[in-house]
Amino acid sequence: MSRLQVVSGKGGTGKTTVAAALALALAREGKRILLVEVEGRQGLAQVFGAEALPYEDRKIAVAAGGGEVYALAIDAERALLDYLQMFYKLGSAGRALKKLGAIDFATTIAPGLRDVLLTGKACEAVRRKDKSGRFVYDHVIMDAPPTGRITRFLNVNDEVAGLAKFGPIHNQAQAVMKVLKSPETAVHLVTLLEEMPVQETADGIAELQQAGLPVGRVIVNMVRPHHLDEAALRAAAGEHRSGVSRALSRAGLGSARRGGLAERLVDPLLVQASEHASRVELERAQRTVLAGLRVPTYELPMLGAGIDLAGLYGLAAELRKQVGEE
Numbered sequence: 001m002s003r004l005q006v007v008s009g010k011g012g013t014g015k016t017t018v019a020a021a022l023a024l025a026l027a028r029e030g031k032r033i034l035l036v037e038v039e040g041r042q043g044l045a046q047v048f049g050a051e052a053l054p055y056e057d058r059k060i061a062v063a064a065g066g067g068e069v070y071a072l073a074i075d076a077e078r079a080l081l082d083y084l085q086m087f088y089k090l091g092s093a094g095r096a097l098k099k100l101g102a103i104d105f106a107t108t109i110a111p112g113l114r115d116v117l118l119t120g121k122a123c124e125a126v127r128r129k130d131k132s133g134r135f136v137y138d139h140v141i142m143d144a145p146p147t148g149r150i151t152r153f154l155n156v157n158d159e160v161a162g163l164a165k166f167g168p169i170h171n172q173a174q175a176v177m178k179v180l181k182s183p184e185t186a187v188h189l190v191t192l193l194e195e196m197p198v199q200e201t202a203d204g205i206a207e208l209q210q211a212g213l214p215v216g217r218v219i220v221n222m223v224r225p226h227h228l229d230e231a232a233l234r235a236a237a238g239e240h241r242s243g244v245s246r247a248l249s250r251a252g253l254g255s256a257r258r259g260g261l262a263e264r265l266v267d268p269l270l271v272q273a274s275e276h277a278s279r280v281e282l283e284r285a286q287r288t289v290l291a292g293l294r295v296p297t298y299e300l301p302m303l304g305a306g307i308d309l310a311g312l313y314g315l316a317a318e319l320r321k322q323v324g325e326e
Contacts, residue, residue, distance in 0.1 A: 001026070001323070002186035002216065003135075004126045004179060006142045008150040008204065009190030010197045014221045016043040017307055017315070018190045018300065019143040024316030025323065027067030031138035034125050035060070035071040038118040044071050044143060049309060063316070070137070072125070079117035115156040120172055123179040147189055147204040154180050154187070155211045186216030191290070193220060193283040198290060205293055218295050222302040224279075298322045 005022060009015035023033045034057060037044050042052050048060050053073035061069040128136045145153045157173040157180070179185060189204050191197040201218060208215050290297055300318055303311040 004185040006187040008144045013190045015190040021315035023141045025319035027063030028065035031067045034137040076114045151207040188216040193286045220299045
């Protein structure tokens with residue numbers, strides 16, 4: 001798989017959880033993974049039940065296969081200080097600029113500078129090597145901005161490169177885009193089997209492809225099980241009061257006569273069955289739309305008890321299984 005895995009998705013689809021599960025899935029092979037957060041929400045820390053992530057690599061989990069997951073919250077101001085030190089050797093002068101508010105001012109008004117710094121730090125982690133010349137991390141997973149902003153976020157380096165025709169900023173932008181538009185990178189989009197997230201996913205894929213950015217996988221999250229077989233689904237769409245009532249009575253749930261317990265249970269059961277049948281039909285329609293995108297798809301189940309560490313490791317195992325089946 002690509003060394004830089006970018007995970008995006010419409011708000012509410014669980015992209016942060018999926019990014020964390022993907023990191024654990026890759027670490028199950030005994031690999032060393034870096035999870036990167038760029039939005040300042042500390043969402044990864046919440047998913048792992050850990051303290052707020054600092055602006056430095058911190059081990060956050062160990063996978064079943066012995067691999068390690070590190071995490072980093074990239075701060076644009078700190079990244080700019082690193083940049084000023086790296087290219088201009090400002091050192092303490094850069095820190096003085098921060099105290100004066102100049103750093104925050106620059107990252108706020110400079111077109112695309114904040115995104116250049118965030119993506120640049122992630123790409124630096126991808127290229128980073130140890131003293132023996134080996135990559136420090138086998139994979140870097142970025143919990144990226146939502147689908148509606150992902151193309152502009154990743155492609156902003158092209159805009160900066162167009163503004164700065166030469167010099168360190170131009171070179172930095174070009175180096176970042178060389179990674180982002182290469183086979184080293186894959187942009188995954190997380191969706192639900194609902195109309196709006198699926199449509200936003202389709203739009204996001206089209207925008208990424210138009211920008212020349214590499215699309216990875218569509219990951220369908222929170223997939224609910226189908227409790228009824230085809231015959232039951234067809235029955236749920238019709239009027240079957242008497243048959244359902246008699247079945248409930250035979251199961252020992254009271255009388256099927258009017259006013260009996262079995263008869264009183266019929267309406268709520270039929271309503272639930274009808275709602276389930278409608279949902280299944282909607283999900284089938286959305287799967288058809290996703291299939292038309294011609295992008296490989298993974299599916300992750302909905303966890304009824306919510307996300308905890310055990311659930312996160314379970315999602316990682318499911319992802320690892322689907323990756324291994326390719």
